[in-house]
Amino acid sequence: MGRATPWALALGQMALLVLLGPLVTGVIQKLKARLQCRRGAGILQPYRDLTKLLRKGTVQADTAGSFFRAVPVLVLASTCAAAALVPVLFAPPAAGSASPLPLGDAILLLGWLALGRFLTAVGALDAGGAFGGMGASREMTVATLVEPVLMLVVFSVSVVAGTTDLGAIAGHLSLRRGSFGAPDILALFAMLVLLLAETGRIPVDNPDTHLELTMLHEGMLLEHSGPGLFCLVLAHHTKQIVVMALVQALFLPWIPASTAPFALALGLGAFAARTLVLAIFLALVESSYAKLRFFRLPQFLGIGFLSAFLAVALRLL
Amino acid sequence: MALELDTIPALSAAVVSERLGARLGGRVAFSSAPRERDVTARLERADDLLEAVRELSGGLGMGLATVVATDERREREGDFKVRYVFEPARPTGEPLADLFVSVVVSAAATRPEVPSLTPLLPEADWHEREMRDLFGIEPIGHPDPRTLVLHDGWPAGLYPLRKDFDARMQPERLPAPEFPHVVVEGEGVFEIPVGPIHAGIIEPGHFRFSSVGETVLHLDARLFFTHRGLEKRVEGLTPRDAFFIAERLCGACSVSHALAFAEAVEQIAGVTAPPRARFLRVVALELERLYNHVGDIGNICAGASYHAGTSAGMRLKETLQRENEQLTGNRFLRGFVVPGGVYHDGAARAAAIDRVARETGDRLTELMLALERNPSVVDRLDDTGILTPEEARDLGVTGVAARASGIDRDARRDHPHAAFGGPGAVVPRVSTDAAGDVHARVTVRAAEAAESVRLLRQLVASLPPGPLCAPLPDVLPAWRTGVAVVESPRGASIHWLRTDGAGRVDRYHVRSASYANWPAVPVAALRAIVPDFPLVNKSFELCYACTDR
Numbered sequence: 001m002g003r004a005t006p007w008a009l010a011l012g013q014m015a016l017l018v019l020l021g022p023l024v025t026g027v028i029q030k031l032k033a034r035l036q037c038r039r040g041a042g043i044l045q046p047y048r049d050l051t052k053l054l055r056k057g058t059v060q061a062d063t064a065g066s067f068f069r070a071v072p073v074l075v076l077a078s079t080c081a082a083a084a085l086v087p088v089l090f091a092p093p094a095a096g097s098a099s100p101l102p103l104g105d106a107i108l109l110l111g112w113l114a115l116g117r118f119l120t121a122v123g124a125l126d127a128g129g130a131f132g133g134m135g136a137s138r139e140m141t142v143a144t145l146v147e148p149v150l151m152l153v154v155f156s157v158s159v160v161a162g163t164t165d166l167g168a169i170a171g172h173l174s175l176r177r178g179s180f181g182a183p184d185i186l187a188l189f190a191m192l193v194l195l196l197a198e199t200g201r202i203p204v205d206n207p208d209t210h211l212e213l214t215m216l217h218e219g220m221l222l223e224h225s226g227p228g229l230f231c232l233v234l235a236h237h238t239k240q241i242v243v244m245a246l247v248q249a250l251f252l253p254w255i256p257a258s259t260a261p262f263a264l265a266l267g268l269g270a271f272a273a274r275t276l277v278l279a280i281f282l283a284l285v286e287s288s289y290a291k292l293r294f295f296r297l298p299q300f301l302g303i304g305f306l307s308a309f310l311a312v313a314l315r316l317l
Numbered sequence: 318m319a320l321e322l323d324t325i326p327a328l329s330a331a332v333v334s335e336r337l338g339a340r341l342g343g344r345v346a347f348s349s350a351p352r353e354r355d356v357t358a359r360l361e362r363a364d365d366l367l368e369a370v371r372e373l374s375g376g377l378g379m380g381l382a383t384v385v386a387t388d389e390r391r392e393r394e395g396d397f398k399v400r401y402v403f404e405p406a407r408p409t410g411e412p413l414a415d416l417f418v419s420v421v422v423s424a425a426a427t428r429p430e431v432p433s434l435t436p437l438l439p440e441a442d443w444h445e446r447e448m449r450d451l452f453g454i455e456p457i458g459h460p461d462p463r464t465l466v467l468h469d470g471w472p473a474g475l476y477p478l479r480k481d482f483d484a485r486m487q488p489e490r491l492p493a494p495e496f497p498h499v500v501v502e503g504e505g506v507f508e509i510p511v512g513p514i515h516a517g518i519i520e521p522g523h524f525r526f527s528s529v530g531e532t533v534l535h536l537d538a539r540l541f542f543t544h545r546g547l548e549k550r551v552e553g554l555t556p557r558d559a560f561f562i563a564e565r566l567c568g569a570c571s572v573s574h575a576l577a578f579a580e581a582v583e584q585i586a587g588v589t590a591p592p593r594a595r596f597l598r599v600v601a602l603e604l605e606r607l608y609n610h611v612g613d614i615g616n617i618c619a620g621a622s623y624h625a626g627t628s629a630g631m632r633l634k635e636t637l638q639r640e641n642e643q644l645t646g647n648r649f650l651r652g653f654v655v656p657g658g659v660y661h662d663g664a665a666r667a668a669a670i671d672r673v674a675r676e677t678g679d680r681l682t683e684l685m686l687a688l689e690r691n692p693s694v695v696d697r698l699d700d701t702g703i704l705t706p707e708e709a710r711d712l713g714v715t716g717v718a719a720r721a722s723g724i725d726r727d728a729r730r731d732h733p734h735a736a737f738g739g740p741g742a743v744v745p746r747v748s749t750d751a752a753g754d755v756h757a758r759v760t761v762r763a764a765e766a767a768e769s770v771r772l773l774r775q776l777v778a779s780l781p782p783g784p785l786c787a788p789l790p791d792v793l794p795a796w797r798t799g800v801a802v803v804e805s806p807r808g809a810s811i812h813w814l815r816t817d818g819a820g821r822v823d824r825y826h827v828r829s830a831s832y833a834n835w836p837a838v839p840v841a842a843l844r845a846i847v848p849d850f851p852l853v854n855k856s857f858e859l860c861y862a863c864t865d866r
Contacts, residue, residue: 035625036625036628037632038628130509130510131509133507134509138848202622209619210515210516210517211517211619211851212515213509213511213848213850214851222516288691289691289694290626290691290693290694291621291622291623292693292696292697293696293697293701293846293849294531294846294849295846
């Protein structure tokens with residue numbers, strides 16, 4: 001076994017997630033278009049949009065401070081940091097040895113994601129536009145409902161593995177295939193609710209809208225342009241694939257335990273297949289439902305909280 | 318008030334003249350104009366206006382159709398005239414009398430003033446502000462001193478619709494304060510300025526929300542960014558030339574505007590379109606209504622972020638617009654209606670229209686079932702943006718918006734035009750809903766679209782033979798007035814046209830359906846949260862171009 005260092009592997013997985021993020025969005029968009037009897041743009045369209053943004057100049061509001069320019073880079077950086085913490089290709093069972101993901105655990109991952117969200121909102125407020133403030137206020141309202149539930153879901157699984165290290169959790173769960181109890185089902189259900197919210201999709205947010213007044217996440221990006229917008233859009237693609245990878249690590253962890261090239265290829269194939277399943281789930285939901293009335297969101301996300309809470313309770317009792 | 322409601326007599330020119338004459342103590346002169354059956358009441362004193370309007374709106378249950386000001390300083394009496402055109406407005410479930418009562422008052426050339434009707438009739442608000450902007454006629458006692466059509470920086474004392482204003486001039490833009498609007502103050506109150514440039518490709522309008530959190534406290538709308546001065550532009554043109562401008566007032570109601578203008582011209586010329594043309598005009602009108610309504614239902618789905626519905630609506634609209642192009646060479650059906658009749662004979666496309674109409678009807682039924690069975694969609698539509706029947710009546714709302722608030726009025730029935738009147742008249746079924754919310758406006762639209770499908774299939778199967786067009790005189794009679802109402806997809810469009818001494822256009826005024834309905838949007842928006850405003854707005858689906866003109 002050519003001993004790749006854990007560091008190199010973690011960074012390699014991070015790079016993979018950042019590179020594949022836009023492709024996942026492209027696939028979801030294509031699936032949605034087909035479900036709505038449209039032809040739709042090619043699955044590579046998000047990459048084209050990103051390169052277009054890189055070539056464009058930046059326009060900044062007069063009211064924006066210097067911090068505004070730093071926001072996109074910081075958001076992208078924190079999201080990439082989160083991407084380094086999820087197991088994708090391999091996850092050895094935690095045999096007491098060095099952790100496969102030496103950079104941090106699930107709580108840090110949630111922290112990085114929360115930091116990205118916080119920075120995006122601060123940037124939107126800093127620009128001084130009405131839509132940015134509106135988007136930020138809504139995003140934060142949703143965040144207060146989403147983040148605690150996400151913690152609960154992670155805890156409900158980590159009490160089984162006895163660790164909050166995602167690599168170790170995934171490795172541990174990989175060992176006991178087939179045992180999928182009531183707490184797992186409840187937690188997975190909560191996680192799927194959160195997946196819709198965290199990826200900014202219907203019924204929580206509508207990523208395709210041009211109606212400024214209805215926007216959540218898009219509203220916060222309105223004042224950004226050019227390379228800055230590139231960073232934020234790429235960060236959003238990355239966040240989406242990270243959350244999808246998190247779902248897989250917690251609930252569908254059939255991840256090879258070895259770092260041999262063949263095993264890694266197998267891991268990549270398995271990851272692609274599972275991601276496709278989640279993409280189909282998102283596309284189906286987006287094509288079947290209208291967006292919820294904003295004040296109904298607490299009810300919807302409350303269902304997620306309830307199932308996550310029950311999952312934890314069942315585990316501990 | 319209830320007592321008065323019960324005692325409304327059957328309206329006719331004779332009844333109106335008698336009641337109005339008695340109320341004003343004889344200080345009024347009557348004539349039968351613009352049409353034989355209409356009444357024009359010339360008041361001796363402008364001060365009697367409020368009294369006359371109390372009689373018409375309170376006693377006789379009439380509503381304000383439009384207000385037309387004219388600059389007659391170069392004519393015999395050397396003054397400004399303001400015509401307040403009323404029509405029967407209290408729904409009875411039966412066809413209302415096809416009657417216009419024009420109350421005419423004179424305003425002095427030196428300092429034109431008339432009493433304001435707005436405190437009495439909220440529906441007069443925009444008309445009077447427009448008259449103040451474009452003619453400099455001051456409505457004394459109007460509660461809103463802000464301009465409507467002219468925006469900040471337009472020089473004071475420059476009135477574009479006066480005859481001595483040269484439309485070719487380029488007035489200097491003066492420094493001026495930003496959009497004066499109602500400022501709401503208090504802890505946590507924010508202003509959200511939206512537009513006039515939007516993220517999507519839509520027409521320009523500026524909306525200023527005052528909100529606490531997501532709750533709308535007040536909404537000020539500023540329109541007229543696309544004011545092109547079309548009414549000024551057509552002055553001095555022959556009605557034949559002016560027709561092409563009237564047809565292009567806006568895109569989505571091209572047939573309605575073309576037809577209303579054509580009927581006004583025909584009235585002046587004393588010409589009636591031949592039967593085949595009248596029936597073909599209804600075909601065009603209903604095709605226009607159908608493609609608008611299915612497209613609007615799709616757009617409402619976009620407002621609720623229901624993608625499947627949006628795509629379905631777009632698909633149906635596209636199919637219909639392709640058929641429009643086959644029929645007339647234009648996706649908006651332009652070039653179909655001409656003064657005197659129609660230009661195209663639909664016979665060759667009759668089978669295709671029948672098929673497209675039938676398929677559209679079937680697909681629309683499926684779409685509506687999908688909407689009604691999807692709780693996530695119904696939850697967005699129900700109770701959102703309610704416009705109560707009282708508000709709808711006070712603001713003079715028309716079309717789908719009025720019928721969804723329980724007001725049973727439809728110009729196809731109440732002011733029969735094209736083949737909706739006369740021998741073999743086409744009788745449309747009028748659909749209403751009392752709820753007044755977005756859901757009601759969707760339901761009424763769907764029912765009307767289904768009715769259009771029925772009418773289209775019935776019409777193309779039984780077109781009467783005959784010529785397509787009646788000859789119009791080369792020069793129209795001088796100093797004649799025509800008024801025509803057409804039920805456009807958005808409601809009743811009223812066109813008022815007068816010829817000058819050479820038979821050319823002296824004054825042309827359009828009150829589009831959108832113009833009548835815009836003031837209702839900020840009212841309905843108060844019963845929705847900020848992120849639901851696009852949905853409320855789309856449920857009215859008003860046009861900016863034919864409001865701004």
